[in-house]
Amino acid sequence: MPNSNQLMKINIGPQHPSTHGVLRLVLELDGEFIRSCEPIIGYLHRGMEKMAENRTYLQYLPTVDRVDYLSGFFYASAFCDAVEYLAQIEVNKSVKYIRVLTMEMNRLASHLLWLGTFMLDLGATTPLFYCFRDREVILSLFESLTGQRLMYNYYTFGGVKHAIPSDWLDKTAEFVNSMPSKIQDYENIITKNPIFVSRTKGIGVITKKSALQYSITGPNLRASGVNLDYRKQKPYLIYNELEFDSITAENGDSFDRYKVRVEEMRVCLKIISQCVDWLKSNQGEVVSAIKQPLLKVPAGEYISNVEAPRGLCSCYLKSDGTNMPYRVKWRTGSYYAVQILPKLLEDNLYPDLMAIFGSLDVILPEVDR
Amino acid sequence: MSFDAKFDILKEQFLNIEFISEENSFEKIRIDSNSIVGLLNVLKYDALFDFDMLSSFIAVDLKDNFELIYDLYSTNSNKSLQISTLIDRNSAKVSSITEIFKSAHFDECEIFDMFGIEFLGNKNLKRLFMPKEWVGYPLRKDYVLDDSRLAWNSEVKS
Numbered sequence: 001m002p003n004s005n006q007l008m009k010i011n012i013g014p015q016h017p018s019t020h021g022v023l024r025l026v027l028e029l030d031g032e033f034i035r036s037c038e039p040i041i042g043y044l045h046r047g048m049e050k051m052a053e054n055r056t057y058l059q060y061l062p063t064v065d066r067v068d069y070l071s072g073f074f075y076a077s078a079f080c081d082a083v084e085y086l087a088q089i090e091v092n093k094s095v096k097y098i099r100v101l102t103m104e105m106n107r108l109a110s111h112l113l114w115l116g117t118f119m120l121d122l123g124a125t126t127p128l129f130y131c132f133r134d135r136e137v138i139l140s141l142f143e144s145l146t147g148q149r150l151m152y153n154y155y156t157f158g159g160v161k162h163a164i165p166s167d168w169l170d171k172t173a174e175f176v177n178s179m180p181s182k183i184q185d186y187e188n189i190i191t192k193n194p195i196f197v198s199r200t201k202g203i204g205v206i207t208k209k210s211a212l213q214y215s216i217t218g219p220n221l222r223a224s225g226v227n228l229d230y231r232k233q234k235p236y237l238i239y240n241e242l243e244f245d246s247i248t249a250e251n252g253d254s255f256d257r258y259k260v261r262v263e264e265m266r267v268c269l270k271i272i273s274q275c276v277d278w279l280k281s282n283q284g285e286v287v288s289a290i291k292q293p294l295l296k297v298p299a300g301e302y303i304s305n306v307e308a309p310r311g312l313c314s315c316y317l318k319s320d321g322t323n324m325p326y327r328v329k330w331r332t333g334s335y336y337a338v339q340i341l342p343k344l345l346e347d348n349l350y351p352d353l354m355a356i357f358g359s360l361d362v363i364l365p366e367v368d369r
Numbered sequence: 370m371s372f373d374a375k376f377d378i379l380k381e382q383f384l385n386i387e388f389i390s391e392e393n394s395f396e397k398i399r400i401d402s403n404s405i406v407g408l409l410n411v412l413k414y415d416a417l418f419d420f421d422m423l424s425s426f427i428a429v430d431l432k433d434n435f436e437l438i439y440d441l442y443s444t445n446s447n448k449s450l451q452i453s454t455l456i457d458r459n460s461a462k463v464s465s466i467t468e469i470f471k472s473a474h475f476d477e478c479e480i481f482d483m484f485g486i487e488f489l490g491n492k493n494l495k496r497l498f499m500p501k502e503w504v505g506y507p508l509r510k511d512y513v514l515d516d517s518r519l520a521w522n523s524e525v526k527s
Contacts, residue, residue, distance in 0.1 A: 042498035049483075050507055054514070086393065212421045212444065215472035226444055233447050300393030303425075303440065303451075316427050316438070331425035331440075339475050368498060 021364025044368035052328035068366040074308040081304040082317035094284035101275035110309040159288030200254035204356035218311030224252035230307035254359035397451035426476035465491035483508035
């Protein structure tokens, strides 16, 4: 028999189904209680930032989607925004509306995947099938628009690659109309489910102060009561012309993070339908006229901010006037969310690990880059 | 209170501080690397500035020296401020800011891993992405890319 006072060391991952990628957590357990946790990352490091320095702007653009494969549009948007700012490329309004439309659909798809897998982590299998059913519709729409289901490579400097197909907007509108009742369905089976509520309420509380101390952003921060949404606070593209609310909650526990994301799905639908309406009545040239392979960006530096599904995504771009970036730095939301884990898990029960970690919506390619 | 007035207050406290506004770049404050902890303390805790979040922490290899950019954000006033400091390439050392912003720990490890900049005062400084035994700092501009340790180069070299 081991000594009852002894701590037991346990490795979770890197190959563990509920770490959503290749995260390794070294836990010290005292019975069922977690006494310390050390996240070890880097298993998925692909050198995204070094790659940028050896590729032209056009060659680097397709790889940008891989920073986070569940929300590729956001990262392409941040990178294009930075390049367009430095190279002084005008982007017309139609392009901006298409970018916002696709990004919000991407956010919805990303939140749906999060909801399904989070519930699966907690032992509920039904929501997974519901969520993937609806996510499939979005991915099919993306496929007919961009040719790809995950790595879209759709934005280019100064525009997008292809114009919108003729009946695409109608199909999207149809999808948007069908969604509210489905989100209500999820809420009906999840929000008041006593098992779900008892496993998430009051668990993994991030206070306002520690959220800021650890640079948590996105829905995780808003669930802690800080109203920071870059779409509202520092509007980019055409967000200042759209009508939407940024969702906040008070307690900062796992349950509130769930609630914020589900409400955000409704906000996404609201934004998508506004964009569809605008695009139906306004048509402009969306395919970029810039000769992309020859693009040289004047020397300078810029930080572009985008509110991605997992928090603030910023892209720092420094150019030295050649056709390759001098330095690219990605700031992502999950990177900081992993860092707060030891604090959240300490002295919590082991079974709460997934109720806490799952609610943070961490995705590893974004952490390791 | 305008930014200029606030900057004058900073100037009284910190001697070698300058405001940089170059063409085609964001405005930033440059300060000597020895004063960075003092400056960030004032910017975070003084109610006049109130920058409560370190939004991102960027290192750039400028060939002669390294530039560190501390990207601050204030949730109350919705303002951003970039602080820049230059570090000598041959003695790449700077004070850690993990006491002020806890989120900086991963950033400091990453910069140590990628640029070899040492953060004095960070007790747990280690390589974050690369293996522990890796030699060299990949994001430095003089890093050799056809490394024989990489799988696709091993046959050519041996």
